[in-house]
Amino acid sequence: MSMYRQMWLAIILSTLLALLGGLLASTLNARSYLTEQLSAKNTDNATALALALSQQRADAVMVELTVSALFDSGHYALIRVVDPLGKTIVERVAPATARTVPTWFVQALPLNATPGQAQISSGWTQVGTLTLVSNSHFAYLALWKSVVQLVAALGLSGLLGGFLGAMILRRLHEPLQRVIKQANDISERRFVLIAVPEVPELRQLALAMNSTVTRLKTMFAEEAQRLEVLRISANYDPLTGLANRTFFLTQLLDSLDTEDTAGGTLLLVRLANYSRHHQRLGTPAANELLKAFAAVLAQHATQAHAVAARIGESDFALLVPDPTGAHDVASKLLEALVKASAPLTGSGPAAYIGMGKLQRGQDMAGLMAQVSGAMVAAEATGDNTIREAGVETPTEDDHQTADLIRHALANGQVRQLSFPVLDLKGHLVYRDCSTELMLGNTQTWQPRRHFRQVGEAFQLMPLMDLAAIRLALGKLSNEPGLAGLAVSLSPRSVSEKDFRSQLLDLLRGNQEAARRLWLEVPEAAAVQQLESFREFVADIRKTGSRAGLGQFGRHFSQVDALHDLGLDFLKVDASFVRGLQHSAANQLFLKSVASAAHKMGMQVYADGVIDRAELAALEEAGFDGVSGPAVKEPT
Incomplete structure (x- = not known):
C-alpha cells in the first residue's frame, strides 16, 4: 500500500475513532442525565401524591379515584398503593404501546430509573405505601433526537475534517510526487531539477536530490567538454x-x-x-x-x-x-x-x-x-x-516518382533487408533494417535512399518510416526468437505529431514485439529538434521500445543537452571508426565517449567497421557492439 493511501487510511480511522468516541461519550452522558432526572421525577411525584392523599385523610375509595385520575394523564408507567399488610389497594400499569424510537436503541441504552416511593397516612395511622414509575417514552424520544442531532453534527465535522485532511495531503502529495518523479527520471537517465517544496522534510530531500542532479550534470558537462577537446584536436x-x-x-x-x-x-x-x-x-x-x-x-x-x-x-x-x-x-x-x-x-x-x-x-x-x-x-x-565537373544528367519527374512511392506503400510493394549488429564476442545484439521499394511494374527493388530527396520534398518520409516499422513489428511477431530489429527514422518523422501518434498506436498494438524494437534517430536531427526529440524518446520508452542516436559524433559539441533524455544506445558515425587503428587521438576520443555513455546507462555501437584492425581498436575502446562489412552473420 502506498504511503499516500496509508496516510489517508490513518486520517479516516483517526477521524472515525474520534467521532465514535465523542458520540459514545455524549450519548452515555445524556442517558445518565435522563436517568437521574427520571429518578428525581419519580421521587418528587410520589411524595407529592402521598402528601395530597394524607391531607385528605383518604380511604381506599378516595385513594383509588385519585390514583386513577392521575394515571389517566398518560405520564406514568406504574402507580401502585399497597396497605401495611401488603395487600394491593390500587394498581395502574400502562399497556405496551408502539414506540417512535427503534427497539434496538431502547435495548442498547436502557433508562433504569429508580421508582419513587412514599408513605400515605391518615393522622398517625399508616394507610399504605405508594410506588410510582414515570413513563420513559418521552425520555427515550429526547435521547434519540439528541443522538441523531449529534451524529449529524459529528458527521458534518468529519466531512469538514476530511476536506481539510485532503487539502493537507494534497499539499504533501504534489511535492512528494515531484520528488518520486525526479528519482524515477534519474533511474531512467534523465537528470532534471525540481522546485523545492515548503514541507521541511521534503524540502531537505528535494535539496539533496537537486544537488545530486546538479553534480551529475556538471560531471557530464565537464566530460563532454573534455571529449570535445579531444575530438577537435584529432579531427x-x-x-x-x-x-x-x-x-x-x-x-x-x-x-x-x-x-x-x-x-x-x-x-x-x-x-x-x-x-x-x-x-x-x-x-x-x-x-x-x-x-x-x-x-x-x-x-x-x-x-x-x-x-x-x-x-x-x-x-x-x-x-x-x-x-x-x-x-x-x-x-x-x-x-x-x-x-x-x-x-x-x-x-x-x-x-x-x-x-x-x-x-x-x-x-x-x-x-x-x-x-x-x-x-x-x-x-x-x-x-x-x-x-x-561532368554533365548533369536529367532527373525523373519528381511528382510522378512521389505518386509511385505512395502507390508502392499503399500496395505493400515494400520489403526489408537486415544486417547483424554483434557484440564483441560475436553474439547477435539486434539487426539493422534497410527498406527497399518496388515502383510501378519495374519488378526491381530499389533502396529507400534513392527516393530520399523526393520523400523530403513531398513529405513522404513519415509514411516510409511507418511502413518500415510495420514490417519490423511483423517480423518480430513472427520470429519470437529474434533478438531485435533497428529502424532508422528520418528527421521529419521525429518532429511530426501525427507520425508519433500513429507510431505509438502501432507499438501499443504490438507490445511484445515493441519490446524488441530499436528506433534510431540521426544525431543532427535530435540536436536541431531537441524538444520534439525529448517528447519522442519519452513516448517511445513508455511502450518498452528502445531509442537511440545514430551517426553520433558529428555534432558532439551540442550533445551535452542530451544527457537528460534517457537514451538506450549510441551508434558512433563511421567516419570516426575509419582507420581508427592509425589515430591515437580518435582512439582516446572514442574510449572516452564509451566511458561517458556507460556512466549514463547507454550502450555504444560502432557503424561501418571494414576490417579486423578497426574491430580490435573498438574492443580496446570499450564499445558494446559493431556493424559493417567486417561483421559476418553469427554462426
Missing part, C-alpha cells in the same frame, strides 16, 4: 577550426559507401593567389585571411548542414548533403568569400570553386580528381568563377 585544423583533410576524406568516403546516403555535392574552394598574398602581407596577416575564409565556409556549412574542411594550404572543401541546392550554396558562398577577403586581397580575384555530384559506389579518388579539375578550370579564368 580539426588548429588554425581555422575547420575539419582537417583526414577527417573530411573519411566523411566523403562514408558518404560514397553508406547504404543510406542520399547523394550530395562536393565543393572544392581555392583561395586565389595565396602565395602572393603571403609574401606581400606576411604570415600573421595571411593567417587572418585564412581565418576569414574559413569563417565564411563554416557559416555556410552550418546553414546547409554541410561539412567544411581545410584540405591544403589554401584549399578548402565543402560536402553538401542536398544535391539540389548545391548551386545556390556555391553562388552565395563565392559572393561571401569575395566580400570577406576584399580588405586584405584588394580588387583581385578572391576564390575559385569547383563542384561535382556524389553517387553511391563512386570512386573517391576519381571524384576528387574531377572536382579538382573543375576548380583548376575555374582558376584558369583568372576571375571569381564556379565550374562544375
Whole structure:
C-alpha cells in the first residue's frame, strides 16, 4: 500500500475513532442525565401524591379515584398503593404501546430509573405505601433526537475534517510526487531539477536530490567538454577550426559507401593567389585571411548542414548533403568569400570553386580528381568563377516518382533487408533494417535512399518510416526468437505529431514485439529538434521500445543537452571508426565517449567497421557492439 493511501487510511480511522468516541461519550452522558432526572421525577411525584392523599385523610375509595385520575394523564408507567399488610389497594400499569424510537436503541441504552416511593397516612395511622414509575417514552424520544442531532453534527465535522485532511495531503502529495518523479527520471537517465517544496522534510530531500542532479550534470558537462577537446584536436585544423583533410576524406568516403546516403555535392574552394598574398602581407596577416575564409565556409556549412574542411594550404572543401541546392550554396558562398577577403586581397580575384555530384559506389579518388579539375578550370579564368565537373544528367519527374512511392506503400510493394549488429564476442545484439521499394511494374527493388530527396520534398518520409516499422513489428511477431530489429527514422518523422501518434498506436498494438524494437534517430536531427526529440524518446520508452542516436559524433559539441533524455544506445558515425587503428587521438576520443555513455546507462555501437584492425581498436575502446562489412552473420 502506498504511503499516500496509508496516510489517508490513518486520517479516516483517526477521524472515525474520534467521532465514535465523542458520540459514545455524549450519548452515555445524556442517558445518565435522563436517568437521574427520571429518578428525581419519580421521587418528587410520589411524595407529592402521598402528601395530597394524607391531607385528605383518604380511604381506599378516595385513594383509588385519585390514583386513577392521575394515571389517566398518560405520564406514568406504574402507580401502585399497597396497605401495611401488603395487600394491593390500587394498581395502574400502562399497556405496551408502539414506540417512535427503534427497539434496538431502547435495548442498547436502557433508562433504569429508580421508582419513587412514599408513605400515605391518615393522622398517625399508616394507610399504605405508594410506588410510582414515570413513563420513559418521552425520555427515550429526547435521547434519540439528541443522538441523531449529534451524529449529524459529528458527521458534518468529519466531512469538514476530511476536506481539510485532503487539502493537507494534497499539499504533501504534489511535492512528494515531484520528488518520486525526479528519482524515477534519474533511474531512467534523465537528470532534471525540481522546485523545492515548503514541507521541511521534503524540502531537505528535494535539496539533496537537486544537488545530486546538479553534480551529475556538471560531471557530464565537464566530460563532454573534455571529449570535445579531444575530438577537435584529432579531427580539426588548429588554425581555422575547420575539419582537417583526414577527417573530411573519411566523411566523403562514408558518404560514397553508406547504404543510406542520399547523394550530395562536393565543393572544392581555392583561395586565389595565396602565395602572393603571403609574401606581400606576411604570415600573421595571411593567417587572418585564412581565418576569414574559413569563417565564411563554416557559416555556410552550418546553414546547409554541410561539412567544411581545410584540405591544403589554401584549399578548402565543402560536402553538401542536398544535391539540389548545391548551386545556390556555391553562388552565395563565392559572393561571401569575395566580400570577406576584399580588405586584405584588394580588387583581385578572391576564390575559385569547383563542384561535382556524389553517387553511391563512386570512386573517391576519381571524384576528387574531377572536382579538382573543375576548380583548376575555374582558376584558369583568372576571375571569381564556379565550374562544375561532368554533365548533369536529367532527373525523373519528381511528382510522378512521389505518386509511385505512395502507390508502392499503399500496395505493400515494400520489403526489408537486415544486417547483424554483434557484440564483441560475436553474439547477435539486434539487426539493422534497410527498406527497399518496388515502383510501378519495374519488378526491381530499389533502396529507400534513392527516393530520399523526393520523400523530403513531398513529405513522404513519415509514411516510409511507418511502413518500415510495420514490417519490423511483423517480423518480430513472427520470429519470437529474434533478438531485435533497428529502424532508422528520418528527421521529419521525429518532429511530426501525427507520425508519433500513429507510431505509438502501432507499438501499443504490438507490445511484445515493441519490446524488441530499436528506433534510431540521426544525431543532427535530435540536436536541431531537441524538444520534439525529448517528447519522442519519452513516448517511445513508455511502450518498452528502445531509442537511440545514430551517426553520433558529428555534432558532439551540442550533445551535452542530451544527457537528460534517457537514451538506450549510441551508434558512433563511421567516419570516426575509419582507420581508427592509425589515430591515437580518435582512439582516446572514442574510449572516452564509451566511458561517458556507460556512466549514463547507454550502450555504444560502432557503424561501418571494414576490417579486423578497426574491430580490435573498438574492443580496446570499450564499445558494446559493431556493424559493417567486417561483421559476418553469427554462426
